[in-house]
Amino acid sequence: MVLLVALAAAVLASLAVGTRAIPPAEVLQILLGNDTGANASVINDLRVPRTLIGLVAGAALGVSGALIQAVTRNPLADPGILGVNAGAAFAMAIGTGLAGVTGSFGTLALAYAGAFGASVLVYAIGSLGADGGSPVRLILAGVALGAVLAGITSAIVLTDRARFAGMTAWQSGSLLDRDVGLLTWAGPLVLLGLGVALAIGSSLNAIALGDDLASALGARVVRTRVFAVLAVMLLAGSATALAGPISFVGLMVPHAVRWIVGPDQRWIIAHSVLAAPVLLLLADVAGRVVMPPGELPAGIVTALIGAPVLIVLVRRRRASEL
Amino acid sequence: MSAELADRTSLDPRSESLPVPLIGGWVPRRGVVVAVASVLLTLALAVVALGFGDLPLSPAEVVQALFATDGGFITTVVRDWRLPRVLGAVVFGGALAISGAIFQSLTRNPLGSPDVIGFATGAYTGALIALTVIGTGAVSLSLGALVGGLATAVVVYLLAYRRGMQGFRLIIVGIAVTAMLQSVNLFLLLRAQEEVAMAASIWGAGSLSLMNWGTLLPAVIALAVCLPGLLLVPQLRQLELGDDAAAAHGVDVERSRLGLVLFAVALVAIVTAATGPIAFVALAAPQVARRLAGSAGIPIAGSAFIGALLLLSADLIAQHTLPVDVPVGIVTVVLGGFYLLTLLIQEARRRT
Numbered sequence: 001m002v003l004l005v006a007l008a009a010a011v012l013a014s015l016a017v018g019t020r021a022i023p024p025a026e027v028l029q030i031l032l033g034n035d036t037g038a039n040a041s042v043i044n045d046l047r048v049p050r051t052l053i054g055l056v057a058g059a060a061l062g063v064s065g066a067l068i069q070a071v072t073r074n075p076l077a078d079p080g081i082l083g084v085n086a087g088a089a090f091a092m093a094i095g096t097g098l099a100g101v102t103g104s105f106g107t108l109a110l111a112y113a114g115a116f117g118a119s120v121l122v123y124a125i126g127s128l129g130a131d132g133g134s135p136v137r138l139i140l141a142g143v144a145l146g147a148v149l150a151g152i153t154s155a156i157v158l159t160d161r162a163r164f165a166g167m168t169a170w171q172s173g174s175l176l177d178r179d180v181g182l183l184t185w186a187g188p189l190v191l192l193g194l195g196v197a198l199a200i201g202s203s204l205n206a207i208a209l210g211d212d213l214a215s216a217l218g219a220r221v222v223r224t225r226v227f228a229v230l231a232v233m234l235l236a237g238s239a240t241a242l243a244g245p246i247s248f249v250g251l252m253v254p255h256a257v258r259w260i261v262g263p264d265q266r267w268i269i270a271h272s273v274l275a276a277p278v279l280l281l282l283a284d285v286a287g288r289v290v291m292p293p294g295e296l297p298a299g300i301v302t303a304l305i306g307a308p309v310l311i312v313l314v315r316r317r318r319a320s321e322l
Numbered sequence: 323m324s325a326e327l328a329d330r331t332s333l334d335p336r337s338e339s340l341p342v343p344l345i346g347g348w349v350p351r352r353g354v355v356v357a358v359a360s361v362l363l364t365l366a367l368a369v370v371a372l373g374f375g376d377l378p379l380s381p382a383e384v385v386q387a388l389f390a391t392d393g394g395f396i397t398t399v400v401r402d403w404r405l406p407r408v409l410g411a412v413v414f415g416g417a418l419a420i421s422g423a424i425f426q427s428l429t430r431n432p433l434g435s436p437d438v439i440g441f442a443t444g445a446y447t448g449a450l451i452a453l454t455v456i457g458t459g460a461v462s463l464s465l466g467a468l469v470g471g472l473a474t475a476v477v478v479y480l481l482a483y484r485r486g487m488q489g490f491r492l493i494i495v496g497i498a499v500t501a502m503l504q505s506v507n508l509f510l511l512l513r514a515q516e517e518v519a520m521a522a523s524i525w526g527a528g529s530l531s532l533m534n535w536g537t538l539l540p541a542v543i544a545l546a547v548c549l550p551g552l553l554l555v556p557q558l559r560q561l562e563l564g565d566d567a568a569a570a571h572g573v574d575v576e577r578s579r580l581g582l583v584l585f586a587v588a589l590v591a592i593v594t595a596a597t598g599p600i601a602f603v604a605l606a607a608p609q610v611a612r613r614l615a616g617s618a619g620i621p622i623a624g625s626a627f628i629g630a631l632l633l634l635s636a637d638l639i640a641q642h643t644l645p646v647d648v649p650v651g652i653v654t655v656v657l658g659g660f661y662l663l664t665l666l667i668q669e670a671r672r673r674t
Contacts, residue, residue: 076494125663128670141666143497147601148659151652159646247501294512300505307502311481314494 003274010281014051015043017285049180054281054298056183057175057243060190062276063197064235065250066257066268070204071228072123075255075313076139079115079236080247083146087118088240090149093156104182108189108241115237119229121145173244173299175284186238193234194273200227201266208263246299248306249276249283255313353615353624360614360627364412367634371408372400374642402535410533410541411637411650412630414596415603417545417589419611419629420552422604423620424586427558428579429492432665435605436475436590439496442599443503444474445591446526450510453518460537463525464595471591474499528598528651530637541596548592551585555622558582562619600651602658603633609665632657 015027022030022039030043061079068077068084079085091114092107122145126138206219214221239246253276254268261267280298283305287296372388373379377399379387387400422435436442448470449463456462482495507526511519524532557578560568565575590604607629608620615624633650636657640650 081497125666125670128667137666137670139494139497141663144659144662144666146659148656148663151656151659155644155648155652155656158648158652159644291509291513296509296512300508303501304505307498307505310498310501311495314491314498315481315484 003271003278006278007274010278010285011051011055013285014054014281015047018042018047018288049183050175050284051281052183053180053242054175054284055277056187056190057239057246058249058277058280059273060193060235060239060242061246061249061280062253062272063194063269064232064239065276066254066265066272067197067204067228067232067235068119068250069254070208070265070268071225071232072126072138073208074138076251076310078248078251079119079232079239080245080250081139081146081310082119082122082142083144083149084115084119084122084142084232084236085240085245085247086146086149086153087116087121088112088114088237089245090114090153091117092241093153097156097159104179104185107179108182108185108238111241112233112237115240116229116233118145118149119232119236123229173246173302174287174295174297175243175280176295176297179242182242186242189234190238193231193238194269196227196231197235197269198266200224200231201264201269204228204265205263208265243280244297244299246280246302248302248309249280252302252306252309253279255309353617353621356611356614357621357624357627360624360631364627364631364634367631367638368408368412371411371634371638372404374638375399375404406535406538407530407533407637408634410530410538410597411634413538413542413545414530414593414600415607415630415633416626417593417629418600418603418633419607419625420622421586421589421593422629423608423611423622423625424558424582425604426608427562427620428582428586430562431492432609433493433605435608436471436586437599437601437604438493439478440474440499440503441471441587441590442528442594442601443500443507444477445471445594446507446522446599447503447510448473449525449595450507450514450518450522453522454510454514463521467595468591471594472587474503475587525598527649528600528654529640529649530597531641531647531649533597537596541592544592545589548585548588551581551588552622554578554581554585558622559619598649598651600633600654602654602661603629603636606658606661607632610661 012024012027015031016022016024020039020042022043026039027043030040064079064084065077068079068082069075088111091110095106095110122138122142125145126141128137203214203219203221203224206214206217207221207224209217211221236250253272257268257271257275261271280302283301284298287298287301290296290301369381369384372384373381377396379396379400383396384400387394387397388405390397422437425434425436426432428434445467448466448468450466451470452462452466456466478492478496478499481499482492484491511523514522557568557573560571560573561575561578561582563571568578569575593600608625610632611624611628612620614628615621617624633654636653637650640648640653
């Protein structure tokens with residue numbers, strides 16, 4: 001309930017704050033169609049699409065973070081840190097730059113392929129070995145793969161600056177000037193991903209107890225994992241295609257939610273859907289205010305807030321858990 | 323090369339590292355072979371690198387130009403245009419590798435290298451702040467990079483220190499601090515005036531393309547001034563045995579450690595100030611050298627030779643394989659990332 005109010009406030013702030021500040025009351029009037037002044041076009045053409053993208057991308061990032069943390073039993077997992085977003089960005093750079101793919105659907109398909117490939121690869125490398133892979137190894141694998149992919153991506157971008165003029169802005173993870181047309185495809189797919197996530201919630205609770213115990217309790221461990229990876233692919237891929245590679249939202253939100261609602265994955269996922277967009281929209285708003293007349297990309301703001309959270313987490317946990 | 327490498331690493335180190343007497347002491351035979359081989363390879367690669375470019379030269383022409391007494395056009399191309407960049411790659415690669423070897427020995431962790439703990443990103447932050455506050459210029463850039471890098475290294479160590487130092491915590495704190503500083507850097511870049519932003523972003527990508535004698539010589543002189551730090555290497559070997567053992571052997575533990583850290587930081591700071599942040603050489607070179615030499619500790623000289631070879635090869639790739647001249651920092655990040663991945667896979671295999 002509190003979250004719903006917070007979300008409404010964040011949406012309102014995202015619509016009202018900016019280079020041209022518009023009072024909340026007027027925002028409501030415009031949304032209801034009662035006002036058609038100069039501010040109406042600002043709201044309808046610029047801020048509504050931007051807010052919508054923030055909502056969808058935020059929810060997708062938060063839930064994909066919760067899913068990865070649950071499946072890998074790793075409190076430090078995040079689609080950004082694990083290189084999933086870098087994979088999507090890499091595939092999009094390759095596809096648009098070298099293969100000439102255009103259009104919303106093609107871009108999305110590339111992002112999904114990249115996100116899927118990167119998550120499978122990181123998980124495969126991170127879980128090698130007798131002990132089934134430690135959380136630290138998973139993170140190292142993610143960071144290393146992310147560095148490789150991001151390096152190649154920037155090399156591709158550097159080779160053809162003209163074609164990639166939009167790509168450099170996109171790489172920093174901003175909600176500004178996004179392709180709203182993507183929402184027609186990405187919106188339903190994100191909803192599908194959220195649905196899958198909620199459906200496997202109870203199995204994820206069982207997996208939290210360990211694979212053996214989970215199968216003894218009747219959970220289908222392998223099937224749950226497959227569904228979880230597919231959902232992560234849909235969610236993280238969509239978010240990256242919509243807003244660029246944004247880190248730390250998927251790390252912070254599930255932790256914050258867990259402190260409030262406890263360890264039940266179903267509740268964590270359901271609350272992340274609401275809490276993550278709040279964070280992303282507020283980060284976006286903060287980015288607009290902090291250095292007028294320019295803007296700071298939302299992804300930069302989330303990294304600035306999220307990195308200290310990672311440090312606190314790693315200092316708090318005992319060594320054996322990591 | 324890779325087959326040979328795999329073959330060598332699979333050899334049992336005990337059978338190969340029988341000590342043979344050498345001038346001044348006992349050195350493992352395999353380490354010497356590796357060192358000589360990497361020096362020869364570096365020399366060969368340097369000659370090839372000097373021949374590459376818009377004016378292709380054969381190795382014979384390059385050697386002739388290097389030792390020619392008359393100042394022909396080819397001599398100018400080789401000596402004045404290409405030689406600084408190649409020399410820079412060799413010297414800076416070696417310095418970065420020595421710095422990494424010392425850090426990794428002191429932390430007893432292959433990941434304890436200056437680029438992992440955020441030194442490079444911090445140096446960039448410092449340089450940006452210096453450029454915006456003090457003004458553009460090589461001096462403010464170098465000073466800013468030095469202070470920024472040092473401060474970041476200290477902060478990361480302090481944040482990661484909790485009832486002792488653990489490798490995993492160090493690297494994750496390093497990742498987090500790096501992510502934060504990258505945000506700060508972008509913020510500063512977006513705010514900065516255009517000429518500052520241009521100067522900073524060229525430097526910040528980590529490139530050797532702007533090397534000439536004027537920029538190379540001060541850095542090389544600064545590195546040479548630091549060379550007496552190598553005298554501390556015997557103490558480093560003692561410290562590897564543990565603080566107590568080292569103290570029992572008559573080593574002043576705290577003072578040696580401080581001296582070594584200062585030496586290592588100075589090396590990487592000088593290089594970073596000259597070229598911008600070049601990642602992963604300090605991380606990878608000492609480990610590669612250790613594996614090739616099959617030694618227990620990290621060989622300092624071997625690391626330096628491998629580092630020179632690594633950075634020179636990376637710069638060749640950066641310069642000549644793509645249609646545009648990409649910064650060498652991008653190439654080393656990609657190569658280093660691959661290296662880290664194989665390291666993880668190997669480590670996992672060994673445990674099964």
